[in-house]
Amino acid sequence: METIPFDVMDPACPSRVVLQRIGDKWTPLVFQSLKDGPRRFSEVRADIGGVTPKVLTQTLRTLERDGLVSRAVFAEVPVRVEYTLTPLGRSLLAPLEAVRAWAESHAATILEAREAFDAAD
Amino acid sequence: METIPFDVMDPACPSRVVLQRIGDKWTPLVFQSLKDGPRRFSEVRADIGGVTPKVLTQTLRTLERDGLVSRAVFAEVPVRVEYTLTPLGRSLLAPLEAVRAWAESHAATILEAREAFDAAD
DNA sequence: GGGGATGGTTTCCATGAGGAAACTATAGAA
DNA sequence: TTCTATAGTTTCCTCATGGAAACCATCCCC
Numbered sequence: 214m215e216t217i218p219f220d221v222m223d224p225a226c227p228s229r230v231v232l233q234r235i236g237d238k239w240t241p242l243v244f245q246s247l248k249d250g251p252r253r254f255s256e257v258r259a260d261i262g263g264v265t266p267k268v269l270t271q272t273l274r275t276l277e278r279d280g281l282v283s284r285a286v287f288a289e290v291p292v293r294v295e296y297t298l299t300p301l302g303r304s305l306l307a308p309l310e311a312v313r314a315w316a317e318s319h320a321a322t323i324l325e326a327r328e329a330f331d332a333a334d
Numbered sequence: 335m336e337t338i339p340f341d342v343m344d345p346a347c348p349s350r351v352v353l354q355r356i357g358d359k360w361t362p363l364v365f366q367s368l369k370d371g372p373r374r375f376s377e378v379r380a381d382i383g384g385v386t387p388k389v390l391t392q393t394l395r396t397l398e399r400d401g402l403v404s405r406a407v408f409a410e411v412p413v414r415v416e417y418t419l420t421p422l423g424r425s426l427l428a429p430l431e432a433v434r435a436w437a438e439s440h441a442a443t444i445l446e447a448r449e450a451f452d453a454a455d
Numbered sequence: 456g457g458g459g460a461t462g463g464t465t466t467c468c469a470t471g472a473g474g475a476a477a478c479t480a481t482a483g484a485a
Numbered sequence: 486t487t488c489t490a491t492a493g494t495t496t497c498c499t500c501a502t503g504g505a506a507a508c509c510a511t512c513c514c515c
Contacts, residue, residue, distance in 0.1 A: 219438040221363060224384030228441035235433060236357025238473080242342060254492055263345030265474055266493060280447025290483050291491040301443060308436045311429035312356060317340040320349035322422060326401025359503080375462055386504055387463060411512050412461040 234279065235305070239264055239272040244298070244309050247282065251295040281305065355400065356426070360385055360393040365419070365430050368403065372416040402426065 219228035234240065239261065246252055246260040258269055273296055276282040281302035287293040298306065340349035355361065360382065367373055367381040379390055394417055397403040402423035408414040419427065 219441045221434055221437060222366060222381055222383060226441075227445055228438045231441045231444055232362060232434060232437040233359060235437060236359075236362065238354060238357075241353060241357065245343060255490095258492095260343055262343060267475095267495085268473060270493060271473090278448055278451040279444045280451075281444075286492095289491095290481080291489080292481070292493095294492060301440065301447075304440070305436055308429070308432040311432055313342055313353060315426055315429050316342060316353040316356060317349045319422065319425070320340045320347075320352045323352055323400045323402075324348055326422075327399055330399040330401075376460095379462095388465085388505095389503060391463065392503090407462095409512095410461095411514095412459085413463095413511070415462060 231279075234275065235309070237272075239268065240276065241309050241313055243269075243272055243276065243282070243296075244302070244306060245313060247296060247298050247302075248306055248310070251285075251297040254294050254296070257296060276302070352400075355396065356430070358393070360389065361397065362430050362434055364390075364393055364397065364403070364417075365423070365427060366434060368417060368419045368423075369427055369431070372406075372418040375415050375417070378417060397423070 220226050221229050221232050223229070242261045242264070243257060246257045252260070254269070254273075257273075258264060258266065261269070264272075273282060273284070277284050280299055283297050283299050285295045285297065287295070341347050342350050342353050344350070363382045363385070364378060367378045373381070375390070375394075378394075379385060379387065382390070385393075394403060394405070398405050401420055404418050404420050406416045406418065408416070
């Protein structure tokens, strides 16, 4: 077993860029939408409340460029475009799912902590 | 077991805000720095390459407000300030660690995918 | 009273991420 | 030829994030 020559604590390390991509505003939600299989653009858009088409396209293109999502165009009428997690993308599913689950299950506690903090002088 | 009334796919749900806080630029790195125990401001700053004091303060304050980190001031000379993960914060450690480990171990693959994507017309 | 150490704060600024709204492309159906 | 549907693109704009640099507060020591 070699050690991995990547370290997120190093500002020059590419893994830090990768980490930030993972944590961007829409990526975890796209993964959540695609977790059960291929999904069309308009379906992903509907799954994720509040995302505009421009930003969704940007997000999907970036994920495609990074090899996490694949894009398939079907020459039907009207055209059908399916987005699917690649094997690499699926390997990220479990970590992201853990973070998402944590956020949902602890959101209430955090809201309470904020109120307590803001109430204190 | 009740179902959790929070859903990151709902744009009005507070859990989405929580998810985005977790995924912000410096939060995962602060967690990485604090994972083994209390740490001073200057130590955290040194651990995380490239963070400015202003931004580090902002990040730590936010984490403190959210109940994830506690701040202890010791009236020594010079003053000593220690930041520690709270139990709530420690419960987030495993999910964040999984994401960080994924980023480090797959960074090389992603860089390759990008080159391949950019090389294609 | 000057210096050094820690832990910040303050000001100012540039960049870019993201959003709103309108528009485009394709192609069959009516 | 107009309509519909999907899947975007384009333009413009705003706002927040983050960074650089300088400054501040405390307290002891010399």
